[in-house]
Amino acid sequence: MKFLSEEWIEKAKKIATEKLDPEKDLKKATTSLLNIIENIPPDGKTVYFYLSVKEGNLQEMLINQSGSLLDKNAEFVVTGNYDTFGQIFKGEMSTLIALIKNRVKIKGDKVKALKFVKPIDKINDCLRELETEF
Amino acid sequence: MTSDNVLVMEKTSFKDAVTIAKKGTHCGMCRFDFLGSGVCPAGRKHGFLAYWPQGRMEIVKQLDSGRVKPTEKLKDIVNSCNLCGICDKQCNFITQLRPEKVAGALKEYVDSLDESEIQHVPEDDILHGLREIVGDDWATNDPIIISAYTMTILPPDNKLNYYVVMPENTEQISKIVKFANKNNVPYLPRSGGTAFSAAAPTVLVKGLSLEQGIIIDLYRLRNLEIHPDSQTATIGAGITMFELQKEALNHKLRALAAEAGAHVCSNILTTGIISTWGNKYGAFADNFIDLTTVDDEGNIKKHSDWERNNPYSTEPGFTNLSLTPSVIVTEAVVKLHPVFDDEEAVLVPFDNIRDAFRLLIKLGKRDVGLSLAVLSRKYLAEFLSPTIQISKDFDYVCKNYLKLNYVVAVICDQNDKKIVEDMVNCTIDQSLMKSLILGAPRFSKLRDSEFLKILSEEEDPLKAIFAGPMRKHLEKALDPSPEQVSKVFDEDLQDFFKKVYSKPEMTDIVWLHAFRILPTRMMRQQMFMGPGGAMWTGDEDHYLNWIQMFADMGDKLDVEHSLGFISPLDHGKFAYMEYDYYYDHNDPEERNKISKITVDSMEQSLVMGKVLTILNYLYKGIYRKEHVLYPIAKGISEEEQELFKELLGTVLGEEI
Missing domain, CATH: 1.10.1060 (Fumarate Reductase Iron-sulfur Protein; Chain B, domain 2)
Structure with a gap:
C-alpha cells in the first residue's frame, strides 16, 4: 500500500480510531495539523495531509493535492520534503529532530506544539503498523 | 634531519x-x-x-x-x-x-x-549528478574519503552512506541544494568542523550531525579581497580567521576574530563571532556589511537585496533551537577596523572573580579597550605553555604561590592604558608577558622553590611580584629566550621552534589576541566542552551565581573544570561567558558526564533567567544582536522546564 495513497489514508483513519486511546495516547488533546509534503517522487508533486483531534478523538484525516486543505486553518502547519516525512513515519527521525535540523518548518505556537509532540508520535507509532510502501 | x-x-x-x-x-x-x-x-x-x-x-x-x-x-x-x-x-x-x-x-x-x-566502490546516479555540477574531481562517494569527515560533521557510528562534494562558487552550491531536494537527499555544509568536533563526543552529536546524504565541503570558496578604502573584506566560505586577519594586517586593519582555524563565514552564521573584541567591534549582524546565502530551496540571496523580508530578526524564546544552519553563507563582506600604532596589552591580575568581573564591566560600560576579557588562570596556563606538563605546573604556581586566579586582559591604546592603570594596584605589562612566554619552562619549574615560598608569604603576592621589587628577581629567574623555550620540544624540531619563538609576533600579546593561534592548545590530546552563553550584567550576584552553577556541576561529576573567559558586549550590558570542562574524549564514561553537564547546565541556565545559552543562539549569528539578546530572557516556568526536558529528551536521546 503506497504511502499517502487514498487506500492508505482510509486504513490509517481506521487503525488510528480503533487503537488510540483518547486519554492515554492522545492526552485528550484538541488540535489540528496540516502536513505539506513536497517533492514526492517521481514527478515532484506536493500533497497536503490534514488531521484533527478533539478531546483525544480523531476527527478528520484528509489528503489532497489541491491545497484546499489550507483553508482548514490548521493550528500547526508542518512543511518538508517526502524523504523527511518518510523518515518520520518510519520512526527513523522524530518530528522534533526534523524541526531542529530545519528539515521541516512549522507554523504555529512552538511552546504549544511541544505539548502535542507525544500525541503526534503516538499517531505515527500506530500508523507504522500499516504495511506501507514508500 | x-x-x-x-x-x-x-x-x-x-x-x-x-x-x-x-x-x-x-x-x-x-x-x-x-x-x-x-x-x-x-x-x-x-x-x-x-x-x-x-x-x-x-x-x-x-x-x-x-x-x-x-x-x-x-x-x-x-x-x-x-x-x-x-x-x-x-x-x-x-x-x-x-x-x-x-x-x-x-x-x-x-x-x-x-x-x-582493495574494495571497489560503485558509482550511482546521485554521484553522477553531483559531478555534473562540480566536475569529476570534486565529488565522491568513496567510503575512505568520507570516513575522514567523522567527528567533524559525521557521527562516529553511522553507516557511511554519504557523498562529499566540493563546490567552488555560490552558483554550484545553489545547484547542489536544488539537486539534493529534487532527489530527496539530505545535505549539510561543512567548514572547519572544529565546533562540531567539540560536540561530537557528547549527546549533541545526534542533533548536529548529518545522518546520511551530501556533505558540502566549502573549502574551495577561497576568495579573499581587502578593500582598504571602505575598510571591508570580501571573503569566501573557505577562508579562515587567520587568513583574513593576516591579509587585513597587511593594510593595518583588523577583523573581529574568533579562533584562528574558524572559517569566517561559518563563524558569523554559527554564533555571530564570539570574541574578546566584541564590546568594541560588535556582535552578530554588527560584523558584516553583506552576506551571500543559499537558502534551503537553493535560492541565492544577498542581505542587500532590495526586496526581501527582514533577514535580521529571529524569534525569541527557549523553544527556538536550531542545530543546523537555516542557510549556507557562501560569501561575506565583513567590517575591518583600524590598527593603531600605540596599541598595547595590559593585564590586571586578580585572586578572585568578583573583583575581576567588576573591573571588566566597569571598563566595558565605559568602552575602554579594544579587546576586553576576564581570562582564567587555566586559560593563561594553557595558552602560554608549550607542553601539557608545563601548563599544569604553570597553573599550580599561579594558584598556590601567586594567588593569580584571573586576569582582566585589555588590548588598548595609550589613553585607555592610563585609565586602566589609574584604576588598579598593579598590572602585568607586555614585557613581563613576553618573559612568561619565553620563560614558561623555567616558570613552571619554580614550583616548590624557595623564591616562591617567600613570595607566597607576602600579604599581597600579586602586588609583590608584578609591582614590587620581586619582579626583577622573577625576570632573572625566568631567563627568557627562544633557545630556552624551544628545548622542551622534540629534538629534531628544536631548531624550527627556536626560529618560531624568535619572531616578534610570537611574544606580542596584541598579535596573539588578534590571531588567536594559542587557544587551540586547550584541545591538545584531550577534548574540552565550553557551555555558557551571554547574560545580562545588571545583577552582579546573579551573574556570579551562574558561573558558580557550572563549577558546582564539574565538582559534582568530578570533571576537570575552569572558567574560560568573560567578555562584555553591547557596551557592557551583556557579557559572554564560556565555562570549560576538560576530559578524555576516548573514555565513554567521561563523555557521558560531559553530556549530562551540557544538558543540565542549559536547563538550569534557562531556569535562572536573564541568560541566553550558547544553544539558544546557535546558528543565529546572522541576526541583529538586538533581536537575539532582547527581550532579556525571563526564567522559564516549571511547566516550561518540563517541556524543555521533553524536548531535549526527544532530540538528544533519553539516556541523559
Whole structure:
C-alpha cells in the first residue's frame, strides 16, 4: 500500500480510531495539523495531509493535492520534503529532530506544539503498523 | 634531519599510529599556515579532508575499527603525501603530536595490502549528478574519503552512506541544494568542523550531525579581497580567521576574530563571532556589511537585496533551537577596523572573580579597550605553555604561590592604558608577558622553590611580584629566550621552534589576541566542552551565581573544570561567558558526564533567567544582536522546564 495513497489514508483513519486511546495516547488533546509534503517522487508533486483531534478523538484525516486543505486553518502547519516525512513515519527521525535540523518548518505556537509532540508520535507509532510502501 | 625522520617513522607501527590518532581532536590547525612553515601540499591540492593530516589520522582510526575497508582512493591519499614534515611542526606546536608518524604508518599499511583487499566502490546516479555540477574531481562517494569527515560533521557510528562534494562558487552550491531536494537527499555544509568536533563526543552529536546524504565541503570558496578604502573584506566560505586577519594586517586593519582555524563565514552564521573584541567591534549582524546565502530551496540571496523580508530578526524564546544552519553563507563582506600604532596589552591580575568581573564591566560600560576579557588562570596556563606538563605546573604556581586566579586582559591604546592603570594596584605589562612566554619552562619549574615560598608569604603576592621589587628577581629567574623555550620540544624540531619563538609576533600579546593561534592548545590530546552563553550584567550576584552553577556541576561529576573567559558586549550590558570542562574524549564514561553537564547546565541556565545559552543562539549569528539578546530572557516556568526536558529528551536521546 503506497504511502499517502487514498487506500492508505482510509486504513490509517481506521487503525488510528480503533487503537488510540483518547486519554492515554492522545492526552485528550484538541488540535489540528496540516502536513505539506513536497517533492514526492517521481514527478515532484506536493500533497497536503490534514488531521484533527478533539478531546483525544480523531476527527478528520484528509489528503489532497489541491491545497484546499489550507483553508482548514490548521493550528500547526508542518512543511518538508517526502524523504523527511518518510523518515518520520518510519520512526527513523522524530518530528522534533526534523524541526531542529530545519528539515521541516512549522507554523504555529512552538511552546504549544511541544505539548502535542507525544500525541503526534503516538499517531505515527500506530500508523507504522500499516504495511506501507514508500 | 631527513634520515632521522625516516628512522622514527620506521619504528611507528600501525597500532602506535592508532594511539596517536586517537589523541587528535580535529582542531584543523594543519589546514592553514600559522607558523610560516607552509601548509600540507597534498591537502591544498586535493581539498578533501582525507588528504590533510587530520583526515589521515581519522582514516587510520576508521580502518583500525573496521568501519571502512581500503579502496583505490586510499592508495591515492597515501601517495599524495611526501612526508615533508610540515604537519609535524604545526601539530607539535599545538598538541605535541606527530601526525607524520601516522602518515608514515598508513603508507606502510597500504604498501602491505594485497590487491584483493582493495574494495571497489560503485558509482550511482546521485554521484553522477553531483559531478555534473562540480566536475569529476570534486565529488565522491568513496567510503575512505568520507570516513575522514567523522567527528567533524559525521557521527562516529553511522553507516557511511554519504557523498562529499566540493563546490567552488555560490552558483554550484545553489545547484547542489536544488539537486539534493529534487532527489530527496539530505545535505549539510561543512567548514572547519572544529565546533562540531567539540560536540561530537557528547549527546549533541545526534542533533548536529548529518545522518546520511551530501556533505558540502566549502573549502574551495577561497576568495579573499581587502578593500582598504571602505575598510571591508570580501571573503569566501573557505577562508579562515587567520587568513583574513593576516591579509587585513597587511593594510593595518583588523577583523573581529574568533579562533584562528574558524572559517569566517561559518563563524558569523554559527554564533555571530564570539570574541574578546566584541564590546568594541560588535556582535552578530554588527560584523558584516553583506552576506551571500543559499537558502534551503537553493535560492541565492544577498542581505542587500532590495526586496526581501527582514533577514535580521529571529524569534525569541527557549523553544527556538536550531542545530543546523537555516542557510549556507557562501560569501561575506565583513567590517575591518583600524590598527593603531600605540596599541598595547595590559593585564590586571586578580585572586578572585568578583573583583575581576567588576573591573571588566566597569571598563566595558565605559568602552575602554579594544579587546576586553576576564581570562582564567587555566586559560593563561594553557595558552602560554608549550607542553601539557608545563601548563599544569604553570597553573599550580599561579594558584598556590601567586594567588593569580584571573586576569582582566585589555588590548588598548595609550589613553585607555592610563585609565586602566589609574584604576588598579598593579598590572602585568607586555614585557613581563613576553618573559612568561619565553620563560614558561623555567616558570613552571619554580614550583616548590624557595623564591616562591617567600613570595607566597607576602600579604599581597600579586602586588609583590608584578609591582614590587620581586619582579626583577622573577625576570632573572625566568631567563627568557627562544633557545630556552624551544628545548622542551622534540629534538629534531628544536631548531624550527627556536626560529618560531624568535619572531616578534610570537611574544606580542596584541598579535596573539588578534590571531588567536594559542587557544587551540586547550584541545591538545584531550577534548574540552565550553557551555555558557551571554547574560545580562545588571545583577552582579546573579551573574556570579551562574558561573558558580557550572563549577558546582564539574565538582559534582568530578570533571576537570575552569572558567574560560568573560567578555562584555553591547557596551557592557551583556557579557559572554564560556565555562570549560576538560576530559578524555576516548573514555565513554567521561563523555557521558560531559553530556549530562551540557544538558543540565542549559536547563538550569534557562531556569535562572536573564541568560541566553550558547544553544539558544546557535546558528543565529546572522541576526541583529538586538533581536537575539532582547527581550532579556525571563526564567522559564516549571511547566516550561518540563517541556524543555521533553524536548531535549526527544532530540538528544533519553539516556541523559
